[in-house]
Amino acid sequence: MATRAHRAPISLLVLLLASVTGVASKSFAITNNCEYTVWPGILSSAGSPGMDSTGFALAPGESRTMPVPAGWSGRLWGRTLCTTDPAGKFACVTGDCGSGRQDCAGGGAAPPATLAEFTMDGNDGMDFYDVSLVDGYNLPMLVAPEQQGAAAAAGGNCAPTGCVVDLNGACPGDLRVPSSTGGVACKSACEAFGTAQYCCSGEYGSPGTCRPSAYSQFFKNACPRAYSYAYDDATSTFTCAGAVSAYAITFCPSTTSVKSAGSNAEAPAGLPLINGTMVYQGGDQFVGAGAAARPALDLAAVLVGVAALALALARPMPR
Numbered sequence: 001m002a003t004r005a006h007r008a009p010i011s012l013l014v015l016l017l018a019s020v021t022g023v024a025s026k027s028f029a030i031t032n033n034c035e036y037t038v039w040p041g042i043l044s045s046a047g048s049p050g051m052d053s054t055g056f057a058l059a060p061g062e063s064r065t066m067p068v069p070a071g072w073s074g075r076l077w078g079r080t081l082c083t084t085d086p087a088g089k090f091a092c093v094t095g096d097c098g099s100g101r102q103d104c105a106g107g108g109a110a111p112p113a114t115l116a117e118f119t120m121d122g123n124d125g126m127d128f129y130d131v132s133l134v135d136g137y138n139l140p141m142l143v144a145p146e147q148q149g150a151a152a153a154a155g156g157n158c159a160p161t162g163c164v165v166d167l168n169g170a171c172p173g174d175l176r177v178p179s180s181t182g183g184v185a186c187k188s189a190c191e192a193f194g195t196a197q198y199c200c201s202g203e204y205g206s207p208g209t210c211r212p213s214a215y216s217q218f219f220k221n222a223c224p225r226a227y228s229y230a231y232d233d234a235t236s237t238f239t240c241a242g243a244v245s246a247y248a249i250t251f252c253p254s255t256t257s258v259k260s261a262g263s264n265a266e267a268p269a270g271l272p273l274i275n276g277t278m279v280y281q282g283g284d285q286f287v288g289a290g291a292a293a294r295p296a297l298d299l300a301a302v303l304v305g306v307a308a309l310a311l312a313l314a315r316p317m318p319r
Contacts, residue, residue: 032058034252112136163223
């Protein structure tokens with residue numbers, strides 16, 4: 001279950017088991033295909049080993065490969081429109097982590113922000129990952145496992161996921177974060193209105209009582225594999241077996257770096273937009289198109305993934 005304010009960190013027991021069994025470290029290849037600089041931010045879950053960096057700049061077209069320690073759990077996002085003031089304080093209009101520096105140093109993304117979330121080397125050595133719009137959206141992002149064929153043969157729902165369309169222009173007016181040049185981010189309904197119904201809290205704090213809203217459907221229709229609200233598990237949690245040793249994380253993963261939600265253009269690697277809905281080819285397949293298109297998932301794999309991601313409810317992650 002993706003939550004608005006925090007994400008389940010992997011348990012200390014799982015971390016210890018990973019270190020004892022010698023699970024190999026993996027890597028993230030992070031690429032900025034946007035026409036502007038993006039500052040990736042990284043937050044490790046409580047109890048997880050840390051990454052080599054928690055924040056840096058990627059110029060347009062630039063890439064950086066980072067080692068991922070065994071058993072790592074956390075989230076990664078892109079910050080935009082960042083500047084340093086005369087006093088030396090670094091801040092971003094979207095995705096700011098509040099550290100006052102390029103490195104986030106334990107700070108999480110201020111919503112709205114598109115989030116990639118990972119629990120590596122979990123149950124049966126599987127990696128669990130998703131792209132979440134539960135905290136809103138600020139830029140397109142794609143997470144794609146490498147060695148996908150080998151991983152599929154070994155089991156797991158191993159496939160690309162993300163939100164590759166630019167939703168800022170199409171964002172509903174009451175969710176839009178405006179600027180002098182147009183929308184720069186799109187809030188979730190929870191962030192915009194703060195009600196229990198939209199935040200899946202209080203009497204709405206269960207899958208049976210917290211249902212999709214018109215606002216979450218806006219995100220789901222455009223990005224059917226991304227989390228659109230807290231209990232959007234069935235179509236949004238992905239798993240890869242140990243054969244996968246690297247993940248490509250791409251900001252603005254389109255040929256023009258900007259796509260509208262209503263575009264019919266094609267993204268790279270044959271990822272078409274059909275009726276404004278992203279359909280991912282490879283791995284499991286979508287049937288049909290438009291808002292009704294959903295992946296054919298292995299329910300058992302999804303349940304295992306949700307259980308693994310729920311290990312982190314020990315304490316909330318920093319904002």
